Amino acid sequence: MTVLKPQGVLRPGTGPVAWLARIALAAVFAFPLLFMVVSSLKPDQQIFGDLGSPAAFLPVGHLSLDNYAAVFDRVPAARFLLNSVGVSAVTVALGVVVNSMAAFALSRMRVRGKGIILTLVIATLIVPFETLALPLVWWVNQLPWLTANGFSLELTTGWLDTYQVQVLPFVANAFSIYLFHQYFDSIPKELDEAARMDGAGWFTIYRRVVMPLSGPAVATVAILTFLPAWNSYLWPLMVVQSEELRPVMLGVQYFFQLNVSWGEVMAYTSLITLPVVALFIAFQRAFVNSIAASGVKG
Amino acid sequence: MKTAVKRLLAASVVATALGGSLVACGSGSGGSGDGANGELTLWTHNAGNKEELAAIQSLVDEYNAKPDKKATVKVQAFPQDSYNDSVVAAASAKKLPCIVDIDGPNVPNWAWSKYLAPLELSADLSKNLPSTLGEWNGKTYSVGHYDVALALLARRSDLTAAGVRIPTIDSPWTKDELDAALEKLKGLGTWEHPLDLGTGGTGEWLPYAYSPFLQSAGGDLVNRDGYQSADGTLNGDAAVEWAEWFHGLVEKGYAAQKSGKDTTADFIAGKSAILYTGSWAADKARAALGDDLVVLPSVDLGEGPKIGGGSWQWGVTSGCKSAEAAMDYLSFTLAPENVAKIAQATGTIPATEEAAALIPAYAPGGANSIFREFSQEFAVLRPETPAYPFIATEFGKATQDILSGADPKSTLDKAVKDIDANIKSNGGYKG
Amino acid sequence: MTTHSVTDRASDRAPHAPRVGGRAARPGPLPGPRTRPRSGTMAGAVARREERLGWAMIAPAALLLVLFIVVPALLAFGLAFTNARLISPYPPEFVGLDNFVRLAEDATFWRSLANVAYFAVVVVPLQSALALGMALLVNVRVRGVNFFRTVYFLPVVTSMVVVSLLWLFMYRQEGLLNEVIRAVTFGLVEGPDWLNDPATAMPAVILMSVWQAAGFHMIIWLSGLQTIPGDLYEAAALDGVSTWQRFRHITWPGLRATRNLILVTITIQALSLFTQIDVMTQGGPLDSTTTIVHQAVQTGFRQQETSYASAISLVFFVLVLIVSSAQRYLTREKS
Structure with a gap:
C-alpha cells in the first residue's frame, strides 16, 4: 500500500494515545467476526464451553472442517454462491455505467431542468425499499421480458423467479448518482474543455476523460452497490422460488430447522462473508492506489 | 424519456x-x-x-x-x-x-x-x-x-430424584401438581429453568404450542360459533387466568422467557428437566437417553389436557x-x-x-404409539376459519408480550379488538 | 430578455446549475472562449444535440428509478386508501381515510414512532461522532493505518442478517458478551438478558447497529477529509497550531458538505430500521423494539393487510420527508 514519506513535521495522530485508540477499536470491530470464524471450526459443545474464556477467539481445541462439510450437505451452497456472484457482478457493472452516465450528464452537460432532476433523484433516497417491496412484487410480475426460446425471442410476462428481478430494481441508485456527481464536479473542467477543443464529443469525454479519472468514485460505488446485492434477503425471499436461482442469504434459514447447530450456522455465515471480505481487501488496494495515481484532490 | x-x-x-x-x-x-x-x-x-x-x-x-x-x-x-x-x-x-x-x-x-x-x-x-x-x-x-402431537419429555431419574409423580394419559398432571413438581425440580438446583416451553420459538409455533393451554384452561382463540368474534373467549376470565399462570411460570423462574433455538439439544444436554415439544423430537431424545426418557401427557388446566391437531x-x-x-x-x-x-x-x-x-x-x-393416543384423546383443531392466519399472528404476539410481563387483561383485550376488526373488515370471512 | 435567442436562455442557466445539490460552485477560471454563449443556428443545433445526448445519458437511470421506486411508491399511495388484502377473493374497495383513522388509534404504531425516534436520537450523534473519530484516526499517512481502516470496515461488508444472527448469539443471557463482562469485572457484574428485557433490548440493538454501520460513515467522512487541501494542514503545522485548533479551524469547516450527507444518510438509515429487528427481536419484548418499517412488513406481509401496511408506509414517507427537510433547513441556517 502507498506509504508516503514522512513530511519532516510532526504529524498529529501518530502519538501513543492515537495508536491505543486504533488498536482498541480494531479489537471491538474484529473480535465478533473472529469469534464467528473460529467457532465455525469447533463442534457445538466446544463453542459453548469456550464462551467464558479467551479461547472463544482462538483456534484451539478440537478443530475441524466438519461444520463446513455439513453445510454443503444441507445447502446447495456452491450454487447459491455462484448465483450471488453473478447477480452482484451484473448489478455492479450495470450500476456503475448507468449511474455514472446520468451523473455525468447532470454534472457536465447543459440539460434543461437538471437541477430539478437531481433533486428528484435524491428524493428517492428517502424511500426505504422494504416499504415498496409488496407493491413491487405485484408490479414486477406485470412486466414483460424477452426470453430466448431456441433461436427465436419470445415475449413473456412476469419477472418472478428470474435473475433479472434480482438485478434490475437495484441498478439505478440515487446515492451512486450523487457520489459520481460530486466526484465529477471535483474534476477540473479544463480537462474536458481541452478535449472539446480537440473535437471530442460529450460521450467521448465521459468515456475517455472523466471516467478514467474517476477510479475512486467507481471503486466506492462498486463496493456500495455490491454489498446490498450480495446481502439482499427480504426481496429474493419474496420473488425467487426456484432453489437453483436463490442467493446466499436465503441459505441462512436452512439452518434453523428442527436441529440447530450453531457450528454449522457459523460455518455458513463465514462461508458467505469471507469472499466479500477478500474482495473488499482487494478493492481497497485499488481504491487507495487510484487516489494516489490520479492525484485528484478537491 | x-x-x-x-x-x-x-x-x-x-x-x-x-x-x-x-x-x-x-x-x-x-x-x-x-x-x-x-x-x-x-x-x-x-x-x-x-x-x-x-x-x-x-x-x-x-x-x-x-x-x-x-x-x-x-x-x-x-x-x-x-x-x-x-x-x-x-x-x-x-x-x-x-x-x-x-x-x-x-x-x-x-x-x-x-x-x-x-x-x-x-x-x-x-x-x-x-x-x-x-x-x-x-x-x-x-x-x-x-x-404431530405435543407432549412433555423428561428423564425418569430426574422425576424420581425430585419425588414427583409420573403422570399418565388417564391421570395427567393438574395445574397445582405441575407447579409443585416444578418447585421440587427447581429445588434440586440442577437447572436454572427446569421447564423448557420452547419460548424461543416464533411464527406458527406460538399458537400451535400455547393455544392448547388456553383451551385446557377453558378459553379459546375465537368463539367457534360462527367465528365472528374473539370477545369473551380470548379475553374472558378463563383466558386471563391462563395468561397469569403462563407468565407465572417465567416469573417463578420455572421456564425461560426465551429459550434456545434447539430445545431438544438443550434437553439432551441436561439444560432442562422437562421439555414441552412435539412428537418429532422423541426419536432423537430416546436415542440419547434410552429407557430413562419418559413421554408425558400435557398438563390439565381444568378442561383436560389439550394439544394442537x-x-x-x-x-x-x-x-x-x-x-x-x-x-x-x-x-x-x-x-x-x-x-x-x-x-x-x-x-x-x-x-x-x-x-x-x-x-x-x-x-x-x-415406543411412539403413545403419541397416537395423545392425538386421539387430546387433539383440538385450531379454529377452522379463514381468519386463522391473522388470529395466529395476534395470539403469537400476545403470548410473547405476556411472557415478557405485559398486563394479561389489556394484552388480550387488544388482541381481541384487532381480531374482531379484521374479521369485520373481511366481511366476516363468509363465502 | 426578449432579444435573447433560445440558446442564450439555455446557457444563462448553466452557471446556476452546479449549485444544485448543496454544493457551492467552485471558484475556477472563467470559461474559455469555446464555452461562451454563441449565437446563430449552428450553436442552437449544437445545444440541442447536447441536450438530447444529455437526456439519453440520464434516461436509463431515470427509467429504472421510475419503474422500481416511483411506480411502486404510487401503488402504495393508492392502496393506502383501499381495503386491499394480499390474499382475498374480493376486489379492493376504496375506503377513504379508514386506514389512517385506525393507524391513529393503533398503540403499536405510536410505540413504533417513539422507538424509531429513540433509535435515531441516540444513533445519529453517536455513530457520526464515532465514525468521524475513526476517520481521523485512519486519515494519517503512516505505516499500518491501512490495516485499521480495513478492520473498521469489516462489519460493513458483513450482511446485516449475518451480523444480527451473530449478535443474537452473543447477546444471550449466557452469551459471549455477558461472559466477557463477567471476566472483565472479575464476576462482580452480571450482564442482563439483553434482548429479552424491555429496558435493554433497544440499547442492544443500537450498540449492534452502530458497530455494523460506523465503518460505512467513516469512509464518507474520509472522502470528505481527503477533499481538504493538504497544504492547509502543512501551513498549520509550520505555524505550530494545536491538534484541536487544527480540527476546529481547518477540518470541521472543510467537512460542511460531508456533514450534511452524513446527517441525512444516518437519519434515513435510523428511520428505516428493520432487518436487525426482524432477525433479533421481532419487535419485542413488549413492543420495545418495534419500528415503523417492521410494523409495515409485519402487517402487510405476514398479516396480509396490504392496505394498512401501505398507509403505514405513506405516513413513513411523509415523516422522512419532514425530518430531512428540517435537517436541510437547519444546516442551511447555520452557514
Whole structure:
C-alpha cells in the first residue's frame, strides 16, 4: 500500500494515545467476526464451553472442517454462491455505467431542468425499499421480458423467479448518482474543455476523460452497490422460488430447522462473508492506489 | 424519456392484459399456469431438513418412474421459517405451483381466497385421522401424511430424584401438581429453568404450542360459533387466568422467557428437566437417553389436557393446469406404505392405522404409539376459519408480550379488538 | 430578455446549475472562449444535440428509478386508501381515510414512532461522532493505518442478517458478551438478558447497529477529509497550531458538505430500521423494539393487510420527508 514519506513535521495522530485508540477499536470491530470464524471450526459443545474464556477467539481445541462439510450437505451452497456472484457482478457493472452516465450528464452537460432532476433523484433516497417491496412484487410480475426460446425471442410476462428481478430494481441508485456527481464536479473542467477543443464529443469525454479519472468514485460505488446485492434477503425471499436461482442469504434459514447447530450456522455465515471480505481487501488496494495515481484532490 | 416510459407502460399493460386473459381462460383465480406440458411442480417446506426432503423426493421419483403417471412431478423445497412468506408472495402474484405444502390451520384461508381446489382423490380418506384433513365449508381441500402431537419429555431419574409423580394419559398432571413438581425440580438446583416451553420459538409455533393451554384452561382463540368474534373467549376470565399462570411460570423462574433455538439439544444436554415439544423430537431424545426418557401427557388446566391437531398437508391449487394429474399424484402418495415412509422419515404420527402398523414404533405397543393416543384423546383443531392466519399472528404476539410481563387483561383485550376488526373488515370471512 | 435567442436562455442557466445539490460552485477560471454563449443556428443545433445526448445519458437511470421506486411508491399511495388484502377473493374497495383513522388509534404504531425516534436520537450523534473519530484516526499517512481502516470496515461488508444472527448469539443471557463482562469485572457484574428485557433490548440493538454501520460513515467522512487541501494542514503545522485548533479551524469547516450527507444518510438509515429487528427481536419484548418499517412488513406481509401496511408506509414517507427537510433547513441556517 502507498506509504508516503514522512513530511519532516510532526504529524498529529501518530502519538501513543492515537495508536491505543486504533488498536482498541480494531479489537471491538474484529473480535465478533473472529469469534464467528473460529467457532465455525469447533463442534457445538466446544463453542459453548469456550464462551467464558479467551479461547472463544482462538483456534484451539478440537478443530475441524466438519461444520463446513455439513453445510454443503444441507445447502446447495456452491450454487447459491455462484448465483450471488453473478447477480452482484451484473448489478455492479450495470450500476456503475448507468449511474455514472446520468451523473455525468447532470454534472457536465447543459440539460434543461437538471437541477430539478437531481433533486428528484435524491428524493428517492428517502424511500426505504422494504416499504415498496409488496407493491413491487405485484408490479414486477406485470412486466414483460424477452426470453430466448431456441433461436427465436419470445415475449413473456412476469419477472418472478428470474435473475433479472434480482438485478434490475437495484441498478439505478440515487446515492451512486450523487457520489459520481460530486466526484465529477471535483474534476477540473479544463480537462474536458481541452478535449472539446480537440473535437471530442460529450460521450467521448465521459468515456475517455472523466471516467478514467474517476477510479475512486467507481471503486466506492462498486463496493456500495455490491454489498446490498450480495446481502439482499427480504426481496429474493419474496420473488425467487426456484432453489437453483436463490442467493446466499436465503441459505441462512436452512439452518434453523428442527436441529440447530450453531457450528454449522457459523460455518455458513463465514462461508458467505469471507469472499466479500477478500474482495473488499482487494478493492481497497485499488481504491487507495487510484487516489494516489490520479492525484485528484478537491 | 417520457415517451420511453409511456411506451414501456403501454407494452406492459398490453402484455399483462394478454397474459391475464390467457390465464383467465385456462383456470380460476389461483391462475398459476403451472402444470402445462405434462410437468407439474410441488412446493414443500423441508429445505435444509435432509431426511424429510429425501422421503418426499423418493416418493416423487417413484411416481415419475410409473408407466401410468399422468405428469412429471418436480420438487421445489423451501426452508420452513420462510416458507409461508415465499408462498404468500407467490400467491399474491398468482404464481403458485400445482401442489403446495400447507400448514393445516391455514387451509380455510387458502380455500376462502380460492387458491385451493377441493380435492378429488381416488384414495379413501375416511380412515385418516380427522386432524390430517383440511376442510372448509363442507369440502376437503387438503390431506396430510401425518400429524404431530405435543407432549412433555423428561428423564425418569430426574422425576424420581425430585419425588414427583409420573403422570399418565388417564391421570395427567393438574395445574397445582405441575407447579409443585416444578418447585421440587427447581429445588434440586440442577437447572436454572427446569421447564423448557420452547419460548424461543416464533411464527406458527406460538399458537400451535400455547393455544392448547388456553383451551385446557377453558378459553379459546375465537368463539367457534360462527367465528365472528374473539370477545369473551380470548379475553374472558378463563383466558386471563391462563395468561397469569403462563407468565407465572417465567416469573417463578420455572421456564425461560426465551429459550434456545434447539430445545431438544438443550434437553439432551441436561439444560432442562422437562421439555414441552412435539412428537418429532422423541426419536432423537430416546436415542440419547434410552429407557430413562419418559413421554408425558400435557398438563390439565381444568378442561383436560389439550394439544394442537393438524400439521403439514398437501393441497392442489385452483390455477393448476393439470389438476387431474396433481390429484393422481396425491392419491398415489396416500398408499399406506407411502404414508408410512413419510411418517417414518419425519418422526411423526402416520395418518392412518394401516400405515401405523407398518412402523414398529407406532404399531400398537410401540415406543411412539403413545403419541397416537395423545392425538386421539387430546387433539383440538385450531379454529377452522379463514381468519386463522391473522388470529395466529395476534395470539403469537400476545403470548410473547405476556411472557415478557405485559398486563394479561389489556394484552388480550387488544388482541381481541384487532381480531374482531379484521374479521369485520373481511366481511366476516363468509363465502 | 426578449432579444435573447433560445440558446442564450439555455446557457444563462448553466452557471446556476452546479449549485444544485448543496454544493457551492467552485471558484475556477472563467470559461474559455469555446464555452461562451454563441449565437446563430449552428450553436442552437449544437445545444440541442447536447441536450438530447444529455437526456439519453440520464434516461436509463431515470427509467429504472421510475419503474422500481416511483411506480411502486404510487401503488402504495393508492392502496393506502383501499381495503386491499394480499390474499382475498374480493376486489379492493376504496375506503377513504379508514386506514389512517385506525393507524391513529393503533398503540403499536405510536410505540413504533417513539422507538424509531429513540433509535435515531441516540444513533445519529453517536455513530457520526464515532465514525468521524475513526476517520481521523485512519486519515494519517503512516505505516499500518491501512490495516485499521480495513478492520473498521469489516462489519460493513458483513450482511446485516449475518451480523444480527451473530449478535443474537452473543447477546444471550449466557452469551459471549455477558461472559466477557463477567471476566472483565472479575464476576462482580452480571450482564442482563439483553434482548429479552424491555429496558435493554433497544440499547442492544443500537450498540449492534452502530458497530455494523460506523465503518460505512467513516469512509464518507474520509472522502470528505481527503477533499481538504493538504497544504492547509502543512501551513498549520509550520505555524505550530494545536491538534484541536487544527480540527476546529481547518477540518470541521472543510467537512460542511460531508456533514450534511452524513446527517441525512444516518437519519434515513435510523428511520428505516428493520432487518436487525426482524432477525433479533421481532419487535419485542413488549413492543420495545418495534419500528415503523417492521410494523409495515409485519402487517402487510405476514398479516396480509396490504392496505394498512401501505398507509403505514405513506405516513413513513411523509415523516422522512419532514425530518430531512428540517435537517436541510437547519444546516442551511447555520452557514
